[in-house]
Amino acid sequence: MSFETLLDEWRQPVVIPADPEFSNKVLARIKQPQTRTIKLHSTLIRMAAAAMLAVATGLGLGQILHHQQSNETIDNELITAANDLGLNPLLDDPYNYLITEPED
């Protein structure tokens, strides 16, 4: 079937269902606007999705904080070790001492 034939079929007007009460229905809705009924099922699913998202966000934040804490712990341990070795951790490269041959 050619493209134009398909288009001709598609162009055929759709059947518009008879509805003698249509304008009355519209006017009734205008005069008495319907309140939106809350669909319990959808609401529960949305709430569950929101809760899952909150848990996931919490876990993510927890991991970030834990990571920061871990970094702090490592830093503290390095400073302690440097102190024990008699190094000044504030120097640009405190470990240079270990690889540089002492001057005579």
Next chain:
Amino acid sequence: MDNQNWQELLKTGNEKAFRKLIDEYRPLVFRTASRFLNNPDDCSDLTQEVFIEIWQSIHRFRGDASLSTWIYRITVNKALNQLRKEKRKFWITGFQKMTTIADPATSPDETSGKLLRTEGARLIDKALSELPVNQRVAFVLSQAENLSQKAVAEVMNLSESAVESLIHRARTNLRKKLNRYHSE
């Protein structure tokens, strides 16, 4: 009731004038909606929504464009919004389907509630639904509603040359998609 007087009456919320508007434009709204939505109930609901919107905003209609252009614009906007909502709903219903065991006795018949369309028309509808929205709107208004490029441009708030280009691209893309369906 002449046209000018009728529109003035509409703006004052005259019920009789509004009923006349519904009688005159309901076919246009339903027809246009049916080019975007497949279900006749959805088309009827959308048609009601369009007339409620018209009632609520008729005072803002300045008459720069024709009344039908304005009504086309409202209809297309509402139909596209409905499609967006359906896309969002897809996630929720998809999740519901996963968590609910379907009861065959109460499952709706797949074929009921569909607009009566030929196989060829449905193929074009399917291909159209895969086109970018602006190409789809331009094509539907020009080819199904038989609007001039100028009128389509007014509805879509675009230049005539932009509309011409959209229609051309829609045709080309439709052909490609239909060829692909045949080869599958």
